[in-house]
Amino acid sequence: MEYLGNLDIMVTKFNALVLAAALSAIAGSASALTITSAEGDCASDASLSGCSASAARRDLGNVELASAGNGSFYSLGVGQSASFYFDRQVTGSLSVSEVTFGRAGYYEETALVYGGVVTDGGYDFSALLGSLSNKSDDGFASLAFSGRYDALRFVDTTEVPAGMPANADGFDIDSIEVAAVPLPASALMLIAGLGGLGMVRRRKA
Numbered sequence: 239m240e241y242l243g244n245l246d247i248m249v250t251k252f253n254a255l256v257l258a259a260a261l262s263a264i265a266g267s268a269s270a271l272t273i274t275s276a277e278g279d280c281a282s283d284a285s286l287s288g289c290s291a292s293a294a295r296r297d298l299g300n301v302e303l304a305s306a307g308n309g310s311f312y313s314l315g316v317g318q319s320a321s322f323y324f325d326r327q328v329t330g331s332l333s334v335s336e337v338t339f340g341r342a343g344y345y346e347e348t349a350l351v352y353g354g355v356v357t358d359g360g361y362d363f364s365a366l367l368g369s370l371s372n373k374s375d376d377g378f379a380s381l382a383f384s385g386r387y388d389a390l391r392f393v394d395t396t397e398v399p400a401g402m403p404a405n406a407d408g409f410d411i412d413s414i415e416v417a418a419v420p421l422p423a424s425a426l427m428l429i430a431g432l433g434g435l436g437m438v439r440r441r442k443a
Contacts, residue, residue, distance in 0.1 A: 271303060271326055271418040278312065278320035280407075288316030288394070290407035300412070307335035307377070307412030314349060314394040316408040321354065321363070327386040327419040334370055334392075335412040339377045347372045347396045349409040353387030363391045370409065386419055 276298040280289035290296055290313045298320065300310040314320055332351065338344055353365040368381035370392075394408035 271324055271328070273303060273322050274325050275323045276301065276321065279318035280313065280315040286315060286318060288318055288408055290315065291405060295407060302413050303415065304413040305415045307337065311337050311410040311412040313407035314392055314409045314411065316396050316398060316406055317394055318408065319391055319393040321389055321391040322414065323389040327388055328416045329386045329419050330417040331380065331382050333378050333380040333415040335378055336372045337410045337412055339372050339374050345399050345402060347409045350393045350395055351381065352391040352393065353383065353385060354389035354391055356388050361389055372409065
């Protein structure tokens with residue numbers, strides 16, 4: 239009987255460890271953020287004014303959610319835009335890696351950022367969150383914003399100086415780092431409670 243009692247304790251501890259790992263995985267996946275889709279003016283129509291002649295620079299798949307860029311990027315196109323849609327709402331802060339930061343003698347590339355929310359008619363991108371510029375030495379442009387948004391739209395506002403090459407293609411987005419709205423503590427408590435209830439039922443069985 240003592241052996242069976244010790245075995246029951248070991249099984250209970252093992253179940254607790256499995257539950258803890260499962261809850262950790264659930265919480266981690268809930269905190270993860272992904273780009274579900276993206277659309278860009280130049281990606282859709284390369285003939286638009288200000289778009290890059292390079293197909294590689296018109297590939298929206300080059301943009302990734304990361305804290306640092308990898309050298310592959312999407313060029314908005316002078317005066318054009320691109321929108322990125324997420325699987326969860328975002329809030330708080332935004333940091334963008336742009337490949338032409340800190341280049342001496344290079345003209346400034348800028349973009350406005352709008353937050354999009356789901357509406358009955360699609361997405362409403364009327365909320366202006368701020369502006370970005372490549373005039374930085376650290377390779378990133380950042381801004382803080384309030385509110386919760388389902389998508390972000392970048393609109394190029396670059397003014398190309400006279401005499402610049404005709405291949406100017408606006409603000410370049412290498413990577414995006416944005417904060418996801420955290421899972422409410424009540425939801426995590428509910429998950430933990432359901433898991434604990436399952437363990438109690440198993441022990442009674």
